[in-house]
Amino acid sequence: MEKILNKLLKKPWLVLVVFLIMTVGFFKVMKSNSRMETDLDKYMPQHHPAFVYSNQAEEWFNIKDGIIIAIENQDGIYNPGTIQKVKDLTKALQKMKEINKDDVTSLYTADNIIGTEDGMDVRAFFKSTPKTDEDMEQLRSNVRNNEMIFGRLVSNDETVTVIIAEIEDDVFSQEFYQQILKLGESFNSPEKIHVAGRPIVEGTMALLGPADMKRMVPIVLLVIILVLLAVLRSFKSTFFTLLVVLFSTVWTFGLMAAIGIPIYAVSTMIPVMLIAIGVADGIHLYSHLHLFMNKNPQASKKDAMLDMIKGMWKPVIMTSVTTAVGFISLLTSQVYPIKYFGLFTAFGVMMAMVFSLVLIPAGIMVFGLPRWKKHNNGVNENTQSFATIFSAKIVKYKYVTIIVTAVIIFISIAGIGKVWINSSFLEKFEKDSDIVLTDKFINENFGGTSTLNVIFDSQDDGAFKNPAVLKAIDKMQDDVEGTLQVVGNSFALSDYLKRMNKVMHADDEAYNVIPESQELVAQYLLLYEMSGDPENLWKVVDYDYKKANLTFQLKSDNSKAINSTIEVIEKHIPELNTLNVEIKYAGSGYKGLVFTDLILKGQIASLIMSLAIVVLLISLMFKNILAGLIGAVPIIITSIISFGVMGLLNIPLSTTTALLSSIAIGIGIDYAVHFLERYKIYATETGDKVLTSQHTMQHSGRAIVFNAIVVIAGFLVLLFSVFPPNRALGALVSLNMFTSFLGTVTIMYLMLFVSNIYFKRK
């Protein structure tokens, strides 16, 4: 390996030109072929049983996420102007090509099941806007008297009414969103139009996250450049260190584009990883060079390069390979975007390694050695003495170090217990953002903007005409709605039957119950079909009455809300089972929950696996199991603290934050391996433990500090992001860098020192 690198050293120009051309090539591919994936369903593992079932159920009952458009009039909605707007807006939505005509629900399209003197009727609430006050009052009382509509389509205080437009998963686009907003605006004043609903939240998030990243990354890079300049004190070094990061990112995304893999939301984490990891090699190389030049000021650049390659190629390759293997362990994930993330980050890391070993020496051969500023030596001596003191202090106060570490770990473990997974999309937005405020407004006035679908399944023909089954469902509805504040409403076949039973008995409230016999249920349903729009029935029950759909409306889409609802639902399972009915769940909220759970479990599995691999690899590289175990310490500490802090600060685990444990591995390995390698080299050179410690601290320790400072400074910039998940990302990457660094130079170093590795024979 060293030979190849040395050979390349002879033709630096050629190397630079070839890499530049290739990078331009990848860049062009990336430019022309890259594609963002915004359809969240594409992220989910399509063969997972929960998703397969949910997708089926969505098709059976036409379950779709709805865009909710609320029309608010402070003076009440029952005036010709507002009612006309309900009709006009409904019709305008029905005409949009993204929306099926039948998927728009409003006061204009809703069925009013009413009792008449001698029977029942299903009517529209209005066809043309009521012109007289009398007709308007009639409309008001019709709505008030219909519990299937009042509180669902019209708020209890009668100042807000909603139009729900259900759309397919894949039709949401930025243009469509703008169209909807524009449409809403055109109906503004005196009424206020609010637009909310999961498709809006999902769509906005899928677009906002990466857009925010695009805005923040240049600033992050700028800060990194400035800090690199301050640390490396050389334009050339900074330039080539950055070039490594830039080239590896371009190659990675270029390769993705070339193979035709779209950019997922998690893919935006790839540059994050490459920045954090890619600068490390450069910093270590330049740091080594700097020390060499200090010792041998007269050395030629060729000699300097030969020494740099000789001393550094091994740790650079070792760190990169272990890091890459750590990322490849993500292939065990069931989630494709994460598999790709792992695979391509691994590729990027390997490329960064190649560029560091080839481009940096070539750059120095062509453009000469970096010129360090003169006061360098003074500072260097400071570092040297600081390193000496620091390494001595750590050893002297080793019990303090151990106790402090133990306490921090103990607290963190307590924090881990509090970590919770959140699949909420809404909570990723600012608390005072339009999207959150609108959602809150609608939740205050209506049942809820989020839904959970419970699917009842039975083998018996006509099971859902059986009064016992219907009563059990009704009981579940009452229980869930009564127990949980977060559940605002529910809707099922039982609601239709109760309503019909009531109106067929002269609106007698005593009959607002499930009918007593299967025949009556069947005959009511036939009656409904005769007088109403039977399409509506197929949203709550299937054609042969063997499956039914119950929709709960939730006021929050976070995992706690969904889980607490499921918990109450599950209490009813035994009773339903005795009736030969089973339940499952469906809907995008539920899929989100399962998905996040999958990611987390996959993440923990791959974390444990990569930890084992890392221990094994380091043990092999250093031919010492103890070294392997010690080398894993920074990773373990970083992961524990990372999850602990999330638990303590109530930062929920989500797709992005869960991936951060990968950084712990990537960075942790780097630090540990560089440190171990230096320690080993100095140990054989000096044979003196204290001297070895001092040298290692000065060499690797210094480079590690630099690396940490650069990346931390860069990622702290993300704290100013407008997108909260990106802020959490910035904070957690910085934290991980910091704990990795600290863990390496304190507790890992201490263990190394105490363990007497490489000094055993003495």
Add this chain to the structure above:
Amino acid sequence: MFCKLFKMVLIVVLMTMPVILSAQEVPTALQIIEKVYDRETGNDMQGDLTMSLINSRGAQRVREIKQYIKDFGSMEKKIMFFVSPADVRNTSFMSWSYDEAGKDDDQWIYLPALKKVKRISSDSKSDYFMGSDFTYDDLGDRHPTDDTHKILREESVDGESCYVVESIPKDEEYMYSRTVSWIIKDKWIGLKKDFYDEDEDLLKTLTVKKYEKISGYWTILSSEMHNVQKDHTTKMELANVKLDTGISSNKFTERMMKRGL
């Protein structure tokens, strides 16, 4: 001389031919529709109706109904008894529809489980009949003067030569923006009909699958309505049809509804 005469005759013949042909062969669009409307179907009819509803996933629900229809001149009375499925057996439905323009049908339903006859009023004729793809209006006869008719072309369907007539409702609020009917010449039976929705998109297609001459009247025995937008289909099949058997007028009363089959 002979030549001159021949030429003159030829000119006269050629000039008058289109007039003769149109006068004798081609009725106006309105006349065609009127012929369909006026086609004799008997004074009463009874039979077993099998109504199959098939949704887009191919799931099917079948209802067996015994029905009686009698023409009372200015009104038509119809009574239907459900035979199956079992849980709706003996549920009956009666409707009286009137020729008088603007007068809504009277409809009753008897639910045996409730032991009560209830009146149901449908909002309009645009409601779907028993969850099928037929609206009440599709099942009844629309008066020819309600629409403006135009012959689009003549073409052959299933070996029958047909007039293709487009009908546009005079009432702009009507549920269809237009319909196109294929009407068999001489038999005056609609073989096929396309219904277009308010947005001028094809909504439904009605196809007549089987018709026979029973007791001297052309009677449609099997038809299929396919809603292309929802991909939902309704098949109506009539069996054991008897015409002009002299069904008693008291067959169409609430008492008979309760009595069941």
